[in-house]
Amino acid sequence: METTSSEKITSKDLATDQEVRWCPGCGDYSILKQVQTTIPELGIPRENIVFISGIGCSSRFPYYMETYGMHSIHGRATAIASGLKAARPELSIWIVTGDGDGLSIGGNHMIHILRRNFNLNILLFNNEIYGLTKGQYSPTSEEGKVTKSTPMGSVDHPFNPIALCMGADATFVARSMDRDPKHLQSILKRANDHKGSSFVEIYQNCNVFNDGAFEVFTEKSSKKNETLFMEHGKPLIFGDNNEKGIKLDGFMPVIVELNAGVSPNDLWVHDEHDRVKAGILSRFFDNPKHPNHLPRPFGVFYVEDRPCYEDRMADQIQQMTAKKGDGNLDALLSGRETWVIS
Amino acid sequence: MEKQNEVLDNVIIKFAGDSGDGMQLTGTQFTNTAALFGNDLSTFPDFPAEIRAPQGTLAGVSGYQLHFGSVEIFTPGDYCDVLVAMNAAALRANLKHLKKSGIIIANTDGFDAKNLRLAGVADGKNPLEDGSLEGYNVIKMDVTKMTRAALLDSGLGTKEIDRAKNMFVLGFLYWMYNRSMDHTLKFLNEKFASKTDVLNANLNVLKAGYNFGDTREEFTTRFTVSPAKMPAGVYRNMMGNQATALGLVAAAKKSGLQLFYGTYPITPASDILHELSKHKNFGVKTFQAEDEIAAICSSIGASFGGALGVTASSGPGIALKTEAMGLALMFELPLVIVNVQRGGPSTGLPTKTEQSDLLQAVYGRNGEAPIPVLAAASPSDCFYMVYEACRIAIEFMTPVILLTDGYIANGAEPWQFPKASDLAEIKVKFTKEKNSETKYLPYKRDEKLSRPWAIPGTKGLEHRIGGIEKQHETGNISYDPNNHEFMIRMRDAKVEKVADFIPDQKIEVGTSKGKLLVLGWGSTYGAIKSAVIKARNDGYDVSHAHLRYIKPFPKNLGELLYSFEHILIPEMNCGQLIKLIRDKYLIPAEGLNKIQGMPFAAEEIYSKIAEKLK
Ligand SMILES: Cc1ncc(C[n+]2csc(CCOP(=O)(O)OP(=O)(O)O)c2C)c(N)n1
Ligand code: SF4
Numbered sequence: 001m002e003t004t005s006s007e008k009i010t011s012k013d014l015a016t017d018q019e020v021r022w023c024p025g026c027g028d029y030s031i032l033k034q035v036q037t038t039i040p041e042l043g044i045p046r047e048n049i050v051f052i053s054g055i056g057c058s059s060r061f062p063y064y065m066e067t068y069g070m071h072s073i074h075g076r077a078t079a080i081a082s083g084l085k086a087a088r089p090e091l092s093i094w095i096v097t098g099d100g101d102g103l104s105i106g107g108n109h110m111i112h113i114l115r116r117n118f119n120l121n122i123l124l125f126n127n128e129i130y131g132l133t134k135g136q137y138s139p140t141s142e143e144g145k146v147t148k149s150t151p152m153g154s155v156d157h158p159f160n161p162i163a164l165c166m167g168a169d170a171t172f173v174a175r176s177m178d179r180d181p182k183h184l185q186s187i188l189k190r191a192n193d194h195k196g197s198s199f200v201e202i203y204q205n206c207n208v209f210n211d212g213a214f215e216v217f218t219e220k221s222s223k224k225n226e227t228l229f230m231e232h233g234k235p236l237i238f239g240d241n242n243e244k245g246i247k248l249d250g251f252m253p254v255i256v257e258l259n260a261g262v263s264p265n266d267l268w269v270h271d272e273h274d275r276v277k278a279g280i281l282s283r284f285f286d287n288p289k290h291p292n293h294l295p296r297p298f299g300v301f302y303v304e305d306r307p308c309y310e311d312r313m314a315d316q317i318q319q320m321t322a323k324k325g326d327g328n329l330d331a332l333l334s335g336r337e338t339w340v341i342s
Numbered sequence: 343m344e345k346q347n348e349v350l351d352n353v354i355i356k357f358a359g360d361s362g363d364g365m366q367l368t369g370t371q372f373t374n375t376a377a378l379f380g381n382d383l384s385t386f387p388d389f390p391a392e393i394r395a396p397q398g399t400l401a402g403v404s405g406y407q408l409h410f411g412s413v414e415i416f417t418p419g420d421y422c423d424v425l426v427a428m429n430a431a432a433l434r435a436n437l438k439h440l441k442k443s444g445i446i447i448a449n450t451d452g453f454d455a456k457n458l459r460l461a462g463v464a465d466g467k468n469p470l471e472d473g474s475l476e477g478y479n480v481i482k483m484d485v486t487k488m489t490r491a492a493l494l495d496s497g498l499g500t501k502e503i504d505r506a507k508n509m510f511v512l513g514f515l516y517w518m519y520n521r522s523m524d525h526t527l528k529f530l531n532e533k534f535a536s537k538t539d540v541l542n543a544n545l546n547v548l549k550a551g552y553n554f555g556d557t558r559e560e561f562t563t564r565f566t567v568s569p570a571k572m573p574a575g576v577y578r579n580m581m582g583n584q585a586t587a588l589g590l591v592a593a594a595k596k597s598g599l600q601l602f603y604g605t606y607p608i609t610p611a612s613d614i615l616h617e618l619s620k621h622k623n624f625g626v627k628t629f630q631a632e633d634e635i636a637a638i639c640s641s642i643g644a645s646f647g648g649a650l651g652v653t654a655s656s657g658p659g660i661a662l663k664t665e666a667m668g669l670a671l672m673f674e675l676p677l678v679i680v681n682v683q684r685g686g687p688s689t690g691l692p693t694k695t696e697q698s699d700l701l702q703a704v705y706g707r708n709g710e711a712p713i714p715v716l717a718a719a720s721p722s723d724c725f726y727m728v729y730e731a732c733r734i735a736i737e738f739m740t741p742v743i744l745l746t747d748g749y750i751a752n753g754a755e756p757w758q759f760p761k762a763s764d765l766a767e768i769k770v771k772f773t774k775e776k777n778s779e780t781k782y783l784p785y786k787r788d789e790k791l792s793r794p795w796a797i798p799g800t801k802g803l804e805h806r807i808g809g810i811e812k813q814h815e816t817g818n819i820s821y822d823p824n825n826h827e828f829m830i831r832m833r834d835a836k837v838e839k840v841a842d843f844i845p846d847q848k849i850e851v852g853t854s855k856g857k858l859l860v861l862g863w864g865s866t867y868g869a870i871k872s873a874v875i876k877a878r879n880d881g882y883d884v885s886h887a888h889l890r891y892i893k894p895f896p897k898n899l900g901e902l903l904y905s906f907e908h909i910l911i912p913e914m915n916c917g918q919l920i921k922l923i924r925d926k927y928l929i930p931a932e933g934l935n936k937i938q939g940m941p942f943a944a945e946e947i948y949s950k951i952a953e954k955l956k
């Protein structure tokens with residue numbers, strides 16, 4: 001971010017005196033840890049950091065960060081953060097939201113903050129369930145999901161958060177997971193480094209109401225086959241022994257075996273700045289139970305350089321001030337046409 | 343021929359036409375000219391909700407009423423002296439508001455067969471010809487024809503030519519009321535600086551209208567309305583929404599805070615946004631959010647960052663903001679919420695006025711959620727009351743609701759504006775140091791029961807705030823039953839404490855005790871004041887008090903109310919202030935209620951006073 005700190009802080013300095021109250025085993029613990037580990041490396045003075053959340057289990061997050069923080073109302077953290085960033089562009093703002101908070105009740109604000117491109121970070125803890133309200137399906141739960149509110153299975157078609165954000169013209173779109181600390185830390189750093197609204201979807205296990213939702217992507221036994229870790233400039237390779245790759249056949253992604261006939265040079269090379277290809281990658285969203293499904297991508301899908309809202313707002317203020325001079329209250333109060341009564 | 347000159351002390355003109363006829367502009371131009379001349383005045387624009395309602399129909403009639411005089415003017419007036427009717431629908435819609443023997447200036451072109459049919463006039467009838475307007479002084483002129491004649495060589499198309507019609511009427515009225523055209527000439531020169539042909543067309547038609555009056559023999563009389571005897575000083579013309587915007591800029595400037603205005607367009611509040619967005623050189627940040635929820639939330643975010651967060655809306659937009667108002671009061675951050683009330687419920691009557699959101703402002707939130715509520719009484723009063731709202735919000739670290747309404751938001755009056763240096767100080771102190779030995783206590787209170795404001799960027803004061811019930815002083819989440827009751831009572835006591843820092847309730851007109859007190863709030867001010875002055879002149883023992891602070895009430899209000907035998911409370915709702923008054927003071931106040939989307943006529947209030955005191 002813009003400001004650097006001379007005094008080094010450690011992850012311990014970021015813990016508060018409040019007892020962390022998530023269920024034992026909840027994926028939120030790991031995310032908290034990765035955030036507390038990463039922030040000291042960013043060189044931002046602690047007093048310039050603000051965590052803002054909505055409502056949900058995930059949204060308890062700010063209480064556990066010894067920075068400035070706000071625990072607000074359901075779905076509105078994005079809107080609150082927009083105002084704060086507009087007023088105080090120099091602050092490092094981190095929004096913490098859930099799949100219900102950020103995509104259901106707060107879905108509208110989410111797409112608008114992304115198109116406006118305030119320079120801040122959005123961490124969406126996706127557990128594909130409403131945790132805090134004890135287990136109803138969420139807008140990311142899969143069709144047919146049996147929950148307390150859907151005893152016969154959900155008939156809602158789920159959102160694909162990454163595709164949604166691409167559609168909203170987000171300038172930084174990434175996915176990571178609670179169970180891969182190193183990867184999550186690296187993505188948090190990338191999000192922070194990006195100037196613009198950085199959207200990070202984090203797969204988070206709710207071991208109480210939706211245990212194992214992301215198991216195939218996180219468990220050692222299946223992870224390498226089911227996930228695709230994207231790196232800019234590198235070919236898309238996955239599989240237990242890195243034996244598989246992705247090629248583009250026109251606009252169709254196909255899985256190919258790497259062997260004597262196909263080398264990594266023949267594969268799709270990931271380019272974070274390619275909007276069309278990022279769009280295709282965002283659609284790697286198959287149900288892992290289906291045969292011939294594509295692996296689920298993790299990492300940075302897309303990055304774009306686009307002016308930030310708060311900067312353009314400040315520009316206009318500067319322009320008008322240059323044209324009209326600093327606001328003079330007496331001149332404003334009298335306006336241009338007055339008359340005198342004597 | 344020598345023309346007669348008649349001196350009048352006040353005149354009410356209603357400009358009425360199709361919403362495309364430019365009547366709002368015509369009215370505004372005449373208003374500004376009258377203001378610059380030194381008349382006291384009051385205006386009331388009244389337009390259809392549709393931008394271009396079906397042409398020629400009653401639904402499409404747009405009106406602008408102006409009351410100006412050499413005497414004090416408090417309202418746009420009940421019945422007009424002059425009705426400008428650009429078409430048959432305008433005449434039909436407004437005739438009932440014209441005084442007997444009043445003047446009708448009728449554009450005959452707007453009374454052709456088609457317009458008569460659209461206005462719903464019975465087949466074969468034409469009010470201009472069938473004698474039904476007998477008793478009125480009807481001035482017929484074919485404005486369209488004369489406008490076209492004046493612009494024969496302009497090179498403009500018929501459509502553009504016809505657009506200048508309103509200038510003909512304006513020119514004629516300037517002649518009729520002995521007014522200089524200078525203000526409008528200047529206005530046109532600026533407005534059409536880059537379009538010479540349109541500029542010249544408008545100038546020519548304006549002058550043609552003026553000359554029409556001057557040269558035609560049938561017009562024998564001109565009228566003079568001398569400047570009003572108002573307190574000496576410098577004046578300008580001021581509209582309510584504009585005054586609200588300027589009051590916000592002034593409060594920001596005087597407090598040294600950045601003004602952040604988050605809003606979503608809605609009638610009749612949008613003009614505050616339009617006005618504020620012109621003043622970026624004051625560092626004003628305007629944010630047109632995606633909806634009213636985002637609008638108020640963005641303002642809360644800005645306030646957390648140390649800005650003066652403000653939001654405004656109306657009707658359904660205010661409804662959407664209620665959850666976030668509760669959040670702001672739990673956060674205990676400064677926030678000003680302006681409700682420019684309109685007719686409700688739901689979408690209601692978007693362009694009409696009403697006072698039906700008072701109970702919503704006072705009570706309309708989940709939980710025990712007290713918020714100070716203020717109300718502006720007139721267009722220029724919006725300036726002072728929004729300034730007060732900002733002061734209270736900052737000094738008490740609380741959201742504050744200011745109620746205005748469509749009537750005063752769009753109405754205008756002369757304003758003896760203050761000097762910046764005369765405005766009350768608004769003290770802001772951001773906390774820089776810990777307020778206890780060990781740590782920063784975000785909810786430790788001062789003598790006003792207000793909490794400290796420590797903003798991000800302040801080293802060592804990192805803290806978290808939230809909407810969950812919090813522990814006294816530390817602000818940590820607390821579910822303790824006794825703490826909850828303590829905090830509920832504390833937040834209430836804080837709002838009640840505001841009463842120690844607002845002016846006493848004064849008597850507007852009359853005496854501080856007597857038979858009848860007419861107690862009003864908001865935009866009924868002018869109508870009540872006119873009625874009470876008239877009633878007192880007629881010998882009635884009646885006084886007028888007008889509430890600007892509704893939650894909490896001024897401390898002396900009870901004593902004042904108990905000093906009168908009867909209390910009458912006129913409101914443009916089914917009786918909302920009256921509930922608050924009866925509840926708090928246990929007095930048998932009586933209501934006078936009008937819920938027609940229209941302001942009270944002074945006459946209606948006068949009749950009620952006369953009836954009560956007869
Ligand atoms: C206006 C409003 N509606 C409903 C709720 C109840 N509520 C609280 S959290 C929540 C869903 C949380 O789900 P998610 O955002 O996915 O967060 P998680 O608990 O899973 O982390 C709901 C419906 C509320 N607090 N406010
Ligand atoms: S309910 Fe689920 S998401 Fe919430 S704290 Fe427990 S495990 Fe975590």
Ligand SMILES: [Mg+2]
Pocket residue numbers: 056098099100125126127128129130131138
């Ligand atoms: Mg969830």
